[in-house]
Amino acid sequence: MADTATATATATKAEAKTPVIELKNVTKTFGEVRSLSDVNFAVYPGEIVGLLGDNGAGKSTLVKTIMGFHSPDPGGEIYFHGERIHEWSVARARSLGIETVYQERALCEKQPIWRNMFMGREPRTKWGLLDVKRMREECSRLMSDHMGFTSAAVHPDNVVTTMSGGEKQGVAITRALHFDAELVILDEPTMGLSLTETKKTLDFVSSIKKAGKSAVFIDHNIFHVYPVVDRLYVLDRGRVAGVYNKSQISMDDLIDRLYRVARTGELE
Numbered sequence: 116m117a118d119t120a121t122a123t124a125t126a127t128k129a130e131a132k133t134p135v136i137e138l139k140n141v142t143k144t145f146g147e148v149r150s151l152s153d154v155n156f157a158v159y160p161g162e163i164v165g166l167l168g169d170n171g172a173g174k175s176t177l178v179k180t181i182m183g184f185h186s187p188d189p190g191g192e193i194y195f196h197g198e199r200i201h202e203w204s205v206a207r208a209r210s211l212g213i214e215t216v217y218q219e220r221a222l223c224e225k226q227p228i229w230r231n232m233f234m235g236r237e238p239r240t241k242w243g244l245l246d247v248k249r250m251r252e253e254c255s256r257l258m259s260d261h262m263g264f265t266s267a268a269v270h271p272d273n274v275v276t277t278m279s280g281g282e283k284q285g286v287a288i289t290r291a292l293h294f295d296a297e298l299v300i301l302d303e304p305t306m307g308l309s310l311t312e313t314k315k316t317l318d319f320v321s322s323i324k325k326a327g328k329s330a331v332f333i334d335h336n337i338f339h340v341y342p343v344v345d346r347l348y349v350l351d352r353g354r355v356a357g358v359y360n361k362s363q364i365s366m367d368d369l370i371d372r373l374y375r376v377a378r379t380g381e382l383e
C-alpha cells in the first residue's frame with residue numbers, strides 16, 4: 116500500500132523538473148458548495164496523471180480550472196512551467212498548449228476527417244482561402260504516422276460517422292498533439308466504447324507520453340486508468356485524498372484505498 120511518504124518520495128524525485136502545470140491551495144466554491152478544497156496538484160513533463168474519485172468528488176471542477184473555465188477562489192495559485200499565471204482563462208490555457216479531448220461526441224460527425232483534424236485552426240492560402248489541399252495531405256500523413264492508419268479504408272475524406280469510437284478518439288488525440296499541446300486533458304475518453312475500441316483509445320493515450328507530452332486522464336474505470344498512468348490522484352469531497360506513484364501501488368491496493376476513502380472520507 117502506498118502512503119503519503121511514497122507519494123512525497125515520488126514528487127521529490129520528479130521535483131528535479133518543474134511541473135508543466137501546478138495548482139497550489141486551490142479552493143473553488145459555488146455558493147454554498149465547496150467543489151475543491153485546498154487542492155495541490157501537479158503534472159510533470161512527459162507524465163500521464165490519472166484522476167480518480169467518486170461522483171461529485173471534484174474531478175470536473177479541477178480539470179475545468181486547469182482548462183481556464185473556472186477561476187480559483189482567492190488564495191489559490193496556478194503555475195505554468197514554474198511561472199505564476201494571474202490571469203488564467205480558457206484562451207490563456209489554450210495558447211499555452213493545454214488541449215482537451217472529450218468523449219467521442221466532440222467531433223463533427225458529418226464532416227470529413229481532415230476537416231475535424233484542423234477545426235478552428237485551418238491553414239489558409241496566401242489569398243486567405245482554406246488550404247484544403249494542405250489539410251488533406253497533412254491529415255493523411257498524421258493518420259499514417261501517428262494513428263497507424265495504413266488501410267485505404269480510412270481516408271482523410273471519409274466522414275467521421277464512418278469511424279469507430281476508438282478511431283474517433285484517435286483523431287481527437289492526434290489533433291491535440293499536432294497543435295503542439297503540452298498537456299492533453301482526457302475527459303472520460305473511453306465512455307461508451309467497446310472493449311476493442313477502449314484498447315485502441317488507451318493506445319492513443321500512451322502515444323501522448325511517447326510524443327514527450329503530458330496528460331491528465333479522468334475516467335471512472337480504474338481498469339482503464341491504471342495501466343496507462345504514471346501517477347494517480349484520488350479526490351474525495353473536493354480534497355486530495357491521496358497521491359500515488361503507479362509503480363508503488365498495485366491495482367488491488369488502489370481499489371481497496373478507493374473504497375476506504377469513499378466509505379470513511381479519510382485522507383492519506
Ligand SMILES: Nc1ncnc2c1ncn2[C@@H]1O[C@H](COP(=O)(O)OP(=O)(O)OP(=O)(O)O)[C@@H](O)[C@H]1O
Pocket residue numbers: 145148149150168169170171172173174175176177
Ligand atoms: N457550476 C457549479 N455550480 C454549483 N455546483 C457545482 C458546479 N460545478 C460542480 N458543482 C458541484 O461541485 C461538486 C463536484 O462536482 P464535479 O462535477 O467536479 O465532480 P466530479 O468528480 O467530476 O463528478 P462526476 O464523476 O459525477 O462527474 C458537486 O457537488 C457538484 O454538484
